[in-house]
Amino acid sequence: MDLFQLLEEAGKVPPAQDAMIDAAVGLVLTAASQEGSQSAPAPSLARRRTRRHRRIAFGAVASTAAAALAVAAFLAVTALLPATHPGSRKPSHPVHAQLAAWTVVKQADGTVNVKIREFRDPAGLQAALRADGVPASVILVRSLPPSANGNSIPGDPCHGGPWSQFVQDKVVTGNPFRAGMFIHLSALPRHAGIQLVATANVGSNSPQLGGGTFAGYWLVQASSRCTGS
Amino acid sequence: VDPTGRVDPTDGDAVAQSLAGRPEAFAAVVHRHGQAVHAYLLRRSDGQTADDLLGEVWLRAFRSRHNYKQHWHSARPWLYGIARNVLRAEWRRRVPGHDCLADPGHDPWPDVDARLDATRQGAALGVVLGALNPKDREVLLLAAWEHLSPAEIAVSLGIPAGTARWRLHRARTQFRQRLDEITTPPPLACTKET
Numbered sequence: 097m098d099l100f101q102l103l104e105e106a107g108k109v110p111p112a113q114d115a116m117i118d119a120a121v122g123l124v125l126t127a128a129s130q131e132g133s134q135s136a137p138a139p140s141l142a143r144r145r146t147r148r149h150r151r152i153a154f155g156a157v158a159s160t161a162a163a164a165l166a167v168a169a170f171l172a173v174t175a176l177l178p179a180t181h182p183g184s185r186k187p188s189h190p191v192h193a194q195l196a197a198w199t200v201v202k203q204a205d206g207t208v209n210v211k212i213r214e215f216r217d218p219a220g221l222q223a224a225l226r227a228d229g230v231p232a233s234v235i236l237v238r239s240l241p242p243s244a245n246g247n248s249i250p251g252d253p254c255h256g257g258p259w260s261q262f263v264q265d266k267v268v269t270g271n272p273f274r275a276g277m278f279i280h281l282s283a284l285p286r287h288a289g290i291q292l293v294a295t296a297n298v299g300s301n302s303p304q305l306g307g308g309t310f311a312g313y314w315l316v317q318a319s320s321r322c323t324g325s
Numbered sequence: 326v327d328p329t330g331r332v333d334p335t336d337g338d339a340v341a342q343s344l345a346g347r348p349e350a351f352a353a354v355v356h357r358h359g360q361a362v363h364a365y366l367l368r369r370s371d372g373q374t375a376d377d378l379l380g381e382v383w384l385r386a387f388r389s390r391h392n393y394k395q396h397w398h399s400a401r402p403w404l405y406g407i408a409r410n411v412l413r414a415e416w417r418r419r420v421p422g423h424d425c426l427a428d429p430g431h432d433p434w435p436d437v438d439a440r441l442d443a444t445r446q447g448a449a450l451g452v453v454l455g456a457l458n459p460k461d462r463e464v465l466l467l468a469a470w471e472h473l474s475p476a477e478i479a480v481s482l483g484i485p486a487g488t489a490r491w492r493l494h495r496a497r498t499q500f501r502q503r504l505d506e507i508t509t510p511p512p513l514a515c516t517k518e519t
Contacts, residue, residue, distance in 0.1 A: 100469055100497075102450065103450060103454075103465075103469045103470075103500070104469050104470065106450050107368050107466070107469060107470030109364050109367040109368055110367075111360055111363075111364070112359070112360055112363035112364070112367075112375075112376075112379070116359075116363065116376060116379060117355070117356070117359035117360060117363070119379075119380065120355050120359050120379055120380055120383045121352050121355045121356060121359070123380045123383060123384060124349075124351055124352050124355050124383055124384070124387050125349055125352055127348075127384055127387050127388070128343070128348035128349040128351060128352070128387070129348075129349070131348045201349050203349050203350075203352070204342070204347055204349075204350060209349070209352075
């Protein structure tokens with residue numbers, strides 16, 4: 097073997113997990129949203145927050161394997177928080193006070209990036225998504241009933257539709273609770289919306305992350321009651 | 326071009342857009358070069374360090390994107406330069422009080438050497454590479470591991486292209502000579518039968 101081929105061989109390393117790259121994208125989008133915010137914090141504070149965000153994002157990636165989106169793992173009894181809430185936020189510019197909890201950024205191509213660090217203020221997040229054109233329902237439940245079938249929650253006004261996993265994977269990539277989720281609105285079927293669900297506070301500071309806590313999303317039938325349109 | 330026929334912006338376009346009121350456009354650069362930057366870090370550190378530093382590299386790149394030159398063909402050499410600076414800061418942190426920027430002779434060779442040791446013939450490579458001047462070694466590794474041209478190496482290290490070419494030539498020559506010295510068995514001694 098040629099000497100330089102040998103050297104080249106020695107430089108081969110395994111690829112990074114996609115979630116790791118998605119986390120980097122999420123960090124940049126968070127920094128971008130902070131830069132675009134009119135009420136940017138003082139520089140020193142901004143730096144502290146950014147460092148914290150980085151740890152959170154990458155800490156969440158480390159937990160990815162343990163916290164897989166297992167719809168089959170739904171358990172127990174539902175207690176729904178408010179599922180609908182009027183949106184009043186300016187699109188693509190998250191309310192600054194909520195940056196620590198979640199970020200919604202609409203990109204030029206229409207894709208909407210969502211990153212959730214702590215599942216606080218689901219109604220605010222739902223309003224933010226709807227303001228950016230996403231027919232969305234965001235709910236927090238204490239736990240999931242045994243009768244939950246993977247795309248609807250008994251008692252909730254949203255109902256799953258006929259769309260296959262293949263279609264869903266075209267609409268949503270990534271994971272909002274870890275590395276960040278991308279919603280491709282152009283791929284959203286007619287009369288479809290998106291429902292985001294968590295069974296507890298899934299922020300990476302939560303000791304329950306990966307330990308039975310569920311967070312997921314699925315396509316639902318769009319309706320004024322469920323997704324606002 | 327993605328499956329839907331959409332043409333992705335060039336690195337220069339993405340950076341320009343991000344500076345013109347759409348900072349989120351910089352995400353396209355992360356998508357395109359994220360794996361390469363992570364691999365750069367991983368080749369020069371352990372896996373945990375690479376994971377930990379990846380976010381810092383991208384945040385620094387985002388914040389210093391005004392330094393990006395529009396005529397650059399690719400952002401990758403520039404990103405490697407940022408990654409190297411982040412790594413150097415990490416090495417300084419590990420050895421408090423030691424400014425490796427002021428001491429070009431200091432580099433994290435033990436980290437790389439430990440990884441090479443685990444590969445086939447890595448021990449010999451480690452010895453030879455470790456004996457090279459750190460500046461020459463970095464040029465050689467940018468060429469062999471990151472597949473950069475001398476002009477791109479110059480961008481990455483912030484040195485003139487002619488200097489990069491000269492260092493690469495010198496590094497290749499020394500690398501070959503020293504590896505030959507190690508791996509070539511000594512000539513058999515002549516014995517006379519009496």
